[in-house]
Amino acid sequence: MLIDDFSNVRKSIKGMLNSLGVSQVFEAATGSEATKYVREQRFDVILCDYNLGKSKNGSQLLEEWRTRGWLSYQTVFVMITAETSRDFVMGALEFQPDDYLAKPFAMDTLQNRLDRWLDRQSALGPINRALDKKEYPAMAKAARELMENKPRYRGWAQRKYVEALVKQGQTTEATHFLHALLDKRDLPWARLELHRIEVGEGKLELAERGLKTLVMMQPNMVEAYDLLAEVQILIKQPQKAQETLSQALFRSPRSIARQRAFAVLASDNGDHIAATGAYKEIVSLADGTMHESSRGYKDVLRSTRTQLQSLDDEALKRRLNKDAQALLKKLICQYPNELDTALFSKAYRAYLADAADTEATDPMFLASIAQAALEQLGELGEASALDIVDILYEKGLTKAADELVLDLRQYHKGSGTFVKRLNQLQAEPVTQEARSHAHKTNTDDIEQYKQKDFEAATRLFAEALEFSPRHPGIILKYVQSSLLLMGRSRLTVSQLDRSLDIVNHYQFERYTNIRDKVIALHTKVNHEQSS
Amino acid sequence: MSNPVDMHTIMAATVHDVKNALSLIDNELREVIDSITEREPGSAMKLNRLRLEAGWINNDLVHMLGLYRMNTDIFRPNFDEVLIEDVIQDATSRYQQTLASLGINLGIELEDPDTAWVIDPVLIEGVLANILTNSIRYTADRLDFRVFETDVGLCITLTDNGAGYPDKMMNFMSETPDPGELSFQNGSTGLGLYFCQQIAQLHRQGETQGYIRLTNHPEHGGAVFMLWLS
Numbered sequence: 001m002l003i004d005d006f007s008n009v010r011k012s013i014k015g016m017l018n019s020l021g022v023s024q025v026f027e028a029a030t031g032s033e034a035t036k037y038v039r040e041q042r043f044d045v046i047l048c049d050y051n052l053g054k055s056k057n058g059s060q061l062l063e064e065w066r067t068r069g070w071l072s073y074q075t076v077f078v079m080i081t082a083e084t085s086r087d088f089v090m091g092a093l094e095f096q097p098d099d100y101l102a103k104p105f106a107m108d109t110l111q112n113r114l115d116r117w118l119d120r121q122s123a124l125g126p127i128n129r130a131l132d133k134k135e136y137p138a139m140a141k142a143a144r145e146l147m148e149n150k151p152r153y154r155g156w157a158q159r160k161y162v163e164a165l166v167k168q169g170q171t172t173e174a175t176h177f178l179h180a181l182l183d184k185r186d187l188p189w190a191r192l193e194l195h196r197i198e199v200g201e202g203k204l205e206l207a208e209r210g211l212k213t214l215v216m217m218q219p220n221m222v223e224a225y226d227l228l229a230e231v232q233i234l235i236k237q238p239q240k241a242q243e244t245l246s247q248a249l250f251r252s253p254r255s256i257a258r259q260r261a262f263a264v265l266a267s268d269n270g271d272h273i274a275a276t277g278a279y280k281e282i283v284s285l286a287d288g289t290m291h292e293s294s295r296g297y298k299d300v301l302r303s304t305r306t307q308l309q310s311l312d313d314e315a316l317k318r319r320l321n322k323d324a325q326a327l328l329k330k331l332i333c334q335y336p337n338e339l340d341t342a343l344f345s346k347a348y349r350a351y352l353a354d355a356a357d358t359e360a361t362d363p364m365f366l367a368s369i370a371q372a373a374l375e376q377l378g379e380l381g382e383a384s385a386l387d388i389v390d391i392l393y394e395k396g397l398t399k400a401a402d403e404l405v406l407d408l409r410q411y412h413k414g415s416g417t418f419v420k421r422l423n424q425l426q427a428e429p430v431t432q433e434a435r436s437h438a439h440k441t442n443t444d445d446i447e448q449y450k451q452k453d454f455e456a457a458t459r460l461f462a463e464a465l466e467f468s469p470r471h472p473g474i475i476l477k478y479v480q481s482s483l484l485l486m487g488r489s490r491l492t493v494s495q496l497d498r499s500l501d502i503v504n505h506y507q508f509e510r511y512t513n514i515r516d517k518v519i520a521l522h523t524k525v526n527h528e529q530s531s
Numbered sequence: 532m533s534n535p536v537d538m539h540t541i542m543a544a545t546v547h548d549v550k551n552a553l554s555l556i557d558n559e560l561r562e563v564i565d566s567i568t569e570r571e572p573g574s575a576m577k578l579n580r581l582r583l584e585a586g587w588i589n590n591d592l593v594h595m596l597g598l599y600r601m602n603t604d605i606f607r608p609n610f611d612e613v614l615i616e617d618v619i620q621d622a623t624s625r626y627q628q629t630l631a632s633l634g635i636n637l638g639i640e641l642e643d644p645d646t647a648w649v650i651d652p653v654l655i656e657g658v659l660a661n662i663l664t665n666s667i668r669y670t671a672d673r674l675d676f677r678v679f680e681t682d683v684g685l686c687i688t689l690t691d692n693g694a695g696y697p698d699k700m701m702n703f704m705s706e707t708p709d710p711g712e713l714s715f716q717n718g719s720t721g722l723g724l725y726f727c728q729q730i731a732q733l734h735r736q737g738e739t740q741g742y743i744r745l746t747n748h749p750e751h752g753g754a755v756f757m758l759w760l761s
Contacts, residue, residue, distance in 0.1 A: 104558040152645040155612040
């Protein structure tokens with residue numbers, strides 16, 4: 001099958017194929033046409049142009065077909081690219097085609113490659129047939145036979161053999177086999193598979209060390225970064241994991257799964273700017289693909305809201321608000337029939353509304369959303385439910401929010417993490433008012449503190465912490481004034497413990513990371529200036 | 532342009548455009564040659580010379596992009612285990628027509644046709660294409676690729692039957708370990724060899740790393756290019 005959006009290109013390649021003796025050639029101009037064919041029959045070879053105009057690009061097609069299991073492993077998938085775009089566009093993709101072909105190409109090149117593909121595919125036939133049927137013991141057996149009988153395809157057979165072992169859970173055998181391979185030669189893929197097994201077996205430190213070496217030696221191997229980030233999350237180094245993923249994204253930004261993993265990490269790390277950026281990237285990458293859904297829009301809006309909550313810069317806030325409003329309009333327009341989306345977008349409309357939108361600023365509007373949510377608990381997704389509850393609290397509709405939380409808790413009692421989040425929102429409603437109250441108390445405290453009335457100051461800082469428990473400034477001031485109080489021996493042990501506890505802030509690691517970087521840069525600058 | 536990095540990036544993008552245009556020109560030329568070879572062999576020969584020139588320009592552009600990447604630290608190899616026969620075929624296929632019209636015979640001989648090696652196939656293909664363009668210019672009427680494996684690594688040689696490398700070039704390669712100066716003395720040929728050496732050195736296994744050697748054939752005196760990969 002030939003996939004290209006230009007009919008004259010298809011005609012010319014088809015002409016070449018015909019004169020090379022290929023009689024049956026299917027043509028497809030768009031991704032959807034190609035998808036229809038690929039689901040109907042098995043092709044020997046698919047030649048697919050990377051750039052398919054407005055339709056999905058070649059790698060998005062390949063991804064969809066592979067993940068949905070529509071493309072037989074017996075088919076050779078060849079990506080056609082402009083000569084110089086290969087390393088820029090294709091360098092680091094998770095779904096690798098079986099081969100690339102640079103265009104324009106001559107007939108002898110095509111003939112040469114066709115012979116090569118068909119010979120390889122016929123040698124690998126028994127393995128791929130077993131893989132298509134998910135018969136892994138047969139696949140392993142076929143791979144062993146190929147290794148012994150056809151030295152030409154030994155490398156391919158070895159990879160398939162490891163894949164078959166891992167699929168059967170025979171990790172010990174796979175590990176032995178990989179070690180034996182690596183003793184002879186350094187093979188990046190074998191290292192990666194070995195570390196993947198180590199991660200599966202919980203040997204995290206070993207895997208972390210190995211993966212760090214691997215990405216140093218093979219800096220374009222994005223799968224190694226992905227796995228390293230997974231390990232770093234498991235060993236509780238979320239900042240490092242975010243840094244690792246950002247390196248992978250620099251090399252291969254077009255993976256939605258990686259962008260999402262990065263956004264979640266950045267959001268957990270409090271880096272809302274990076275998170276919002278990645279969520280926006282997902283929306284634009286998903287456009288027209290199997291990944292397109294209202295979820296992408298919701299993620300961007302949610303992340304923007306978190307960002308808005310922590311901002312003081314009014315001009316920036318207005319700009320973010322405007323962006324969010326535009327996105328919200330698109331969401332409403334593109335998914336008019338999803339009940340969850342309807343409730344979600346109403347809540348966000350109320351949240352983002354300015355004074356001109358009298359309908360949405362009316363408390364009755366929010367109350368009606370709460371009521372509608374109560375009546376459609378089954379249609380409301382967990383993420384949207386949390387958004388609505390949070391917005392209700394933030395806008396001061398505590399009673400309506402409490403009612404909704406009660407019913408949601410009942411309805412989702414199986415889902416522990418969701419109920420936990422609900423309880424958190426209910427126990428700690430961080431509303432805009434609460435935040436400004438904390439700000440005011442904090443300002444009053446500073447006066448007391450300046451007047452060296454540490455007892456009063458400590459009390460007031462403690463009060464401010466009730467409203468804004470994670471505000472680094474208030475935490476530090478509370479601890480400082482407590483310690484100064486201790487100087488006058490009026491501090492209890494429990495106050496001391498609390499000081500230690502809260503000063504260990506969730507942003508501390510981030511601070512030390514930044515500090516280390518600044519020190520390193522400082523040394524470098526000094527060094528350069530002196531030399 | 533206040534920011535020099537921007538300038539580099541613009542240059543790199545321009546080089547890419549020129550390279551794409553060049554590849555279209557080359558393709559058109561090939562089609563024209565195909566259609567006139569029988570009627571006008573003389574013109575076809577001239578056009579083939581043009582294609583060879585296009586190949587030279589292409590190599591120079593590849594070197595410029597390589598310099599750009601080394602400069603911006605995005606020169607990163609992608610290693611994979613591949614069949615050496617495939618790499619040599621890919622490097623030679625675009626020259627088949629030119630070789631035929633210039634009356635040059637190309638031989639490819641692998642001691643073991645199933646030899647596979649862990650290399651960056653795109654970079655090595657570039658090295659071989661680079662050397663091939665050079666050898667086509669200086670050979671009499673034969674070019675031979677030979678591939679063999681020893682205890683120290685894999686060796687790919689390209690031998691021609693021309694007048695051989697000038698002494699100055701061979702000495703330069705063996706005596707100065709830093710080939711940077713080479714580019715200034717010998718123009719683009721030197722730059723090409725500098726890149727070949729850099730790419731060979733990226734291929735390492737344990738303590739050893741790849742390298743290139745230039746010699747002349749002990750019997751007929753033709754140039755022998757050797758690429759050792761570990």
